[in-house]
Amino acid sequence: MKLEEPVIAHPHDAPRPWPWWPPAKPVVREPAGGYSRPIDSSQLDLAHGVVLYLDGISVSFDGFKALNNLSLAIDAGELRCIIGPNGAGKTTMMDVITGKTRPDAGTAFFGQTIDLTKLTEAQIAHAGIGRKFQKPTIFERHTVFENLEISMKADKRVRKTLFAKLSSEEGDRIAATLGQIRLADNAKRVAGELSHGQKQWLEIGMLLMQEPKLLLLDEPVAGMSDDETERTAELFLSLAGQHSLVVVEHDMSFIARIAKKVTVLHEGSVLAEGTLDTVQSDPRVIEVYLGR
Numbered sequence: 168m169k170l171e172e173p174v175i176a177h178p179h180d181a182p183r184p185w186p187w188w189p190p191a192k193p194v195v196r197e198p199a200g201g202y203s204r205p206i207d208s209s210q211l212d213l214a215h216g217v218v219l220y221l222d223g224i225s226v227s228f229d230g231f232k233a234l235n236n237l238s239l240a241i242d243a244g245e246l247r248c249i250i251g252p253n254g255a256g257k258t259t260m261m262d263v264i265t266g267k268t269r270p271d272a273g274t275a276f277f278g279q280t281i282d283l284t285k286l287t288e289a290q291i292a293h294a295g296i297g298r299k300f301q302k303p304t305i306f307e308r309h310t311v312f313e314n315l316e317i318s319m320k321a322d323k324r325v326r327k328t329l330f331a332k333l334s335s336e337e338g339d340r341i342a343a344t345l346g347q348i349r350l351a352d353n354a355k356r357v358a359g360e361l362s363h364g365q366k367q368w369l370e371i372g373m374l375l376m377q378e379p380k381l382l383l384l385d386e387p388v389a390g391m392s393d394d395e396t397e398r399t400a401e402l403f404l405s406l407a408g409q410h411s412l413v414v415v416e417h418d419m420s421f422i423a424r425i426a427k428k429v430t431v432l433h434e435g436s437v438l439a440e441g442t443l444d445t446v447q448s449d450p451r452v453i454e455v456y457l458g459r
């Protein structure tokens with residue numbers, strides 16, 4: 168069976184890299200020594216409990232500072248919500264973390280040792296950072312099960328097609344993910360028939376099959392029904408702990424449902440950080456964002 172190209176639901180959405188297909192062999196270049204070595208998520212050093220560390224990041228577009236000395240740290244296992252008005256720099260921050268945009272200044276570390284500014288997008292994905300764009304990107308003509316199977320992190324020399332036999336461990340992993348994303352009853356359905364919310368969960372499941380350490384989720388509940396939004400909240404709360412999550416979202420009732428710590432971005436910098444109550448009562452936040 169020949170694999171189809173992933174369907175990009177909206178042409179304006181940038182296709183995210185599909186690092187598992189074809190297989191990538193990431194190599195990190197050390198700035199000082201100039202040597203290279205393979206890198207994957209097993210090398211992630213969480214000794215200090217910090218999974219992501221941004222320090223003094225600036226990004227300019229034609230002289231306009233989209234990110235302005237942005238500093239942020241995400242703890243391992245944390246579920247961090249990022250809010251901020253349109254143009255605050257949320258997407259640009261995600262682009263820097265995933266290697267799509269190189270910062271003009273500043274450092275971005277994944278764990279203690281992995282310098283994200285030195286890696287390509289595919290290498291960063293392979294190192295354990297998964298990104299979900301707003302619109303679902305799935306294989307519409309394949310079944311839900313097959314979508315997860317295709318996404319599985321496995322030895323690509325062995326697993327080249329869907330004909331390759333699944334080991335019982337692989338089958339168990341797919342079953343566990345189907346349960347996690349609440350699509351066990353839809354495993355045999357063609358993905359294109361799913362509701363918008365189910366497609367979003369399937370794509371999250373596809374990311375989970377890659378065993379990411381850090382998940383970046385951009386407006387995950389946009390367009391979802393109330394019931395789907397609530398189920399997504401439950402999913403994210405269940406993922407926190409085993410994964411670190413960074414959720415960018417404008418839907419404040421969803422934020423209120425999942426938030427532990429909230430970061431407010433404004434004009435490319437952190438304006439406020441803390442519990443949702445703390446940031447919502449911060450006069451600067453009310454001024455620039457919530458009070459508008």
Ligand SMILES: Nc1ncnc2c1ncn2[C@@H]1O[C@H](COP(=O)(O)OP(=O)(O)OP(=O)(O)O)[C@@H](O)[C@H]1O
Nearest residue numbers: 228229232233251252253254255256257258259260
């Ligand atoms: N490639 C680019 N070229 C020029 N300007 C850009 C580019 N990408 C982003 N910008 C500008 O940088 C600023 C930050 O944009 P960004 O998309 O990061 O904000 P955001 O917080 O994600 O906004 P939104 O909530 O609307 O998605 C905006 O003023 C935007 O117009």
